[in-house]
Amino acid sequence: MSTNLVVVVIVLMVIMELGVAQPINKTDNTNTPLKFYCGSNFAMSPETFSRNLNSTFSQLRSQLSNTGVYYARAQNVEDGDAVYGVAMCRNYLLSTDCLACFDVAVPAIAPCGLANGAHVFLDNCLLRFENYDQFYEDPQGSSNIGVLEICGNESTSQPITAFNQSVKELLSDISVATPRTSDFYIASTRQLTSGTNATVYAIAQCVQNASQAVCKNCLNTAYHNLFSNCPPADEGRAINVACFMRYSEFPFFQNNQTINLIPFLGKGSSSKSGMIIGVSSSAGLVLLITALLLWFRWSKFKAAGNDTSDFQGAQCYTYQDLKLATNNFSEEYLIGKGGFGEVFKAIVDGGIVVAVKKLHVGFRAKKEFENEVNLISNVRHRNLILQLGWCIDGPELLLVLEYMSQGSLDKFLWGEQKGTLNWKQRSDIILGIARGLTHLHGEFHVKIIHRDIKSSNILLDNDFQPKIADFGLARFLPEDEAHVSTRFAGTMGYTAPEYATRGHLSEKVDTYSFGIVALEVISGRSCSDVNYSGPRMEYLLDHAWQLYEKGIHIKLIDDAIDPNDYQEENVKKIIEIALMCTQSPASLRPTMCEIYLMLSSEPSLEQRQMLRPTFIAVDRRIQIGGN
Structure with missing residues (x-):
């Protein structure tokens, strides 16, 4: 028996189940290991196992380095000594704090030697690896660890x-x-x-x-x-x-x-949760109080010499720094345009690639900007764009956001990358959008209504996971109101009829827009495109409804998708959920939480009576469907 193997056996005998308990600093997040466990078996080949383990750890760390990613898994299976790994951080952490915890977790299980399984618990993260992959789906399956x-x-x-x-x-x-x-x-x-x-x-x-x-x-x-x-x-x-x-x-x-x-x-009860949406005259008192609070906060900010404590997790940049990083906001750095201004690619802090959103100057925009910074600097979710910084000291108001190299979803549906997304990627995108909206509507400490959900506002990361962008349209709403009458600020074609025609805004406006985007993802068609192949012109929503009524809505799926990549029942289920989202009146639409649960469940879907949806075309004079 080799020396290494003897050491491993002794280590396993001594620390088969090791616990580490350390005093915790009560006023700070610490990365002191709380408990760790070693597996009861050891690797066949120390060299192969170590190589697989190191590669798995490297992949996990790389995934966690992406902003908004709190859960990662990786595997390396070379020559029989397979290593399957999982790492998870607490969702309140910045990416840097998550990585700091991971970097403590890795050496914390070093005493396990060549044991082919181990896990360690810290306040801020969990790290686990095994030589089998079943624990991906059943984490407690073969573990003898109870809740301690x-x-x-x-x-x-x-x-x-x-x-x-x-x-x-x-x-x-x-x-x-x-x-x-x-x-x-x-x-x-x-x-x-x-x-x-x-x-x-x-x-x-x-x-x-x-x-x-x-x-x-x-x-x-x-x-x-x-x-x-x-x-x-x-x-x-x-x-x-x-x-x-x-x-x-x-x-x-x-x-x-x-x-x-x-x-x-x-x-x-929704009376205890704030709702962020459009301004109405009935909200005057709340807005007055809000404005006074913002003014007071801004006064403190200026008096403190640009203290950014109110903007937790966001860095204050100077206008000159961002101007240089974008080459004076030149055309060559321009990567997009939105309702509030242009978006530029930039490199800051010695090599970090970011997106800089320039908002047009104006008193109203300034107030909106202050609201936006206060809100989204604390929104951290894997399906929502993360704000990294901001600037208010120049002629333009600027936001610094994480950069999405793949660009927006519409590019992959009908733009230059048309037809390149397979069904797995498309279904994951639909689920991810639903997950992000569920967080905005019900999981954040206040309720946020986006009110401009569309394919161009959905950005994709390197793994084609969606991230919802542009929270600049959010406002405050009194806690005891279900909706308000406000000026229209969405995008025609994606906007719910009650909002486009009467200005009635609620979270169900986002539900409607989600349904439209889901149909776009499935079909590869823009909601504003007109199909002239039939006896009359049909927009996407109308066309989908016609197919659904005939029971042939599977024909909506993009011809570019390989039929071997999907199950018809699953596609039909998602189309039906999308149509459910576009029902009118708004009370017929499910919440985003309900939608997420439906998308996450088995293919069977509870049958609901549905009405023909109403679609407001790009030309507001055209209203299709409805009662």
Whole structure:
């Protein structure tokens, strides 16, 4: 037996199940390993295994370096010593913080030697590898690790009864809500009932490859273990290969990174969640208060000498720096135009490629810009464009956003890359858009309505995953209103009829637009294109409805897609969901959360009575369908 093999056997015998518990800095996110485990078997070839392991770790790190990516998996299977890896970070982290945690996790499992499986838990991340791939779909399948609670070593400084009650309610709520979210993640807070103004902070997260049932069962156990064993400890954690739960009386994420629990608890109240949409006269008082708060915040910002603390995670750039980075905003750097201005490619901070959005100057635009910066600097989701920075000191207002090398979705549907997307890529794009809108409508700490969802506002990353761009149209709405009457600011062809004709704006406007985009993705046609092949001209939505009525809506699919790449029932299901999204009145449309769940479920779809949808063409005088 070789020396290396003897060392491995001894290590495995000594640390087959090792735990590491360290004091945690209560006021900061730390990357101290909480617990790690080594597998019971070892690799056949140390050299091959090490090469596969290092390559897997490298791939995982590369994926996590992309902004908004919190879950990664990779594999290397050379010469039998297969390595399948998963890494996951908490969704409140910046990419740099996620990578910092990953860089601690890798050496933390080094004591496992050549064990062909191991995992380590940290507050900020999880790293796991195995020599089999089944755990991708069933993370708990072959693991003998139960849900382990780790309690703080100090008692709470708050009144014990009130603290226990708040912890119990908060943990119970997030254990119910988390499995119902699009990313299996919740961050929330709860004020103590004692009147002390103290707050309890908590998160829950399941690995994204877990099923909803596994996530639910894991978090239920985590909740019972923490509440039964940890209070009145000032903090506690529950760890498992499928889920993680943590609470503390000390903040470990920003207040404006919380997620609205109400839509996921089945308690049916929207009165507690803010809604960001268009301006109306009935919102005057709220807008006045908002304007005063913004003015006060801006005054503090100026007095502090460009302190960016209000813009968490976003960097303040000087106008001169961005002007140089875009060669004075020259035509050669121009990569797009939107309703608020032009978008330029730039290189900042010594080599980071970004997109700079230049907004046209004006008092109104300035107020919109302030709102936008405050909002989207804290929106972090894998299907939403991340804001990296901003600038307000020059003649134009500028946003610095992550750069999407593939460009916008429309280019791949009817532009220069027409026909290059296969069915798997298209269905993933549709699901990703739904996931992003679900986050905006119900998972962010306030409700955001985009109101200009269209294919040109969907950008694609290197893996052809969609990211929704352009949140500049968001506004505030009083909490007790379901919709407002506002000026039209969307794009004809994608816009819901009640908004285009009467200015009635609600989250169902985004639902309608999503349905139109989904039909575009399936067909490869623009919603504004007219089909003259039949007895009358038909726009895309009208054409899709005609095919659906005849039961032949599978014919809507783009001819460029290989028939061997898809199952007809799955395509027909997505078309039916898209048509469901375009129903009028708006009350007939499902929410984006419901849509996401329908798209994520098995091909069968509950039959619903549907009406012929209404389509407002690019020329507003043309209204097709409806009652």
